[in-house]
Amino acid sequence: MAATGNKSVLFVCLGNICRSPIAEAVFRKMATDTGVVDQWVIDSGATSDWNTGSLPDTRGLACLRKYGIETSHKARQVTKDDFMSFEYILCMDESNLSDLKRKANSVKNCRAKIELLGSYDPQNQLIIKDPYYGSDEDFEKVYEQCLRCCKAFLEKNS
Template identity: 50%
Template sequence: MASSKKKSVLFICLGNICRSPIAEAVFLRLLNERGVKDQWEVDSAALGTWHIGKTPDSRARKTLKNFGVDDYKHKARAVNKDDFTRYDVIFGMDEANMEELEERKPSNCTAKLKMLGEYDPEKEVVIRDPYYDAGGDLSGFEKVYEQCVRCCTSFLDQS
């Protein structure tokens, strides 16, 4: 009989309204497609507190919908001390995220802290924040989505 302990991942970005919810939605979709969603605990969170309780950015939601992900629901939350022992892996999106996670990491941290982009087969390690992209342009969000698909697929293939 397989172990009853679920594998777990937490995706982190600055505000939890762009990159990390896209990564979470992509990962959940992949788990559903593979029929293993019940074997995982998946969430996303913010390093900052500006957007707590809000839904993802409208451009992130539109991008997900454009790629056929229309069942994702999320409210932004802040990363907390317990996350560092609750999750197996905590993924940051860029170097600043990783520095902040390292600074906040409690002494009893059991999670592996990694950049999601480490799993990109195209070696595009940084997943750039599209929040400040001009107007309603979705190109930055679409790029984040495509990177997350590559990275999450690669990570899942290795898990």
């Protein structure tokens, strides 16, 4: 899945069942709607291996469906190859960021820019909090943050 000549982005959170699959699905729809999806390799992953193979959280799926977005993503852990093949790795919080930077240090040809997705938020909400132990409103908030950040990220990279 190397991104040759394409733009590429990997969205990352702790378990890859709440925040990152929402960001991935939102960005994919945005790229599709603006006619640039063919220029991108878009994926998401986890810093942990807890949920490998699992579908996204049902509350996240329900939230996406409400906005006409579908995803069939299955959780996976970030691999060493990801650091070499993706141009951007955008994560959700400081803990993801430090995990990813630590992993990147053990990769010889790391080319990925590792950043907080929230660094693109026009409302300056830097951290996208994990909604797992929260309510439907928390998933809604994640969706809205992802929408704002993905839009700004896409505009910067188009």
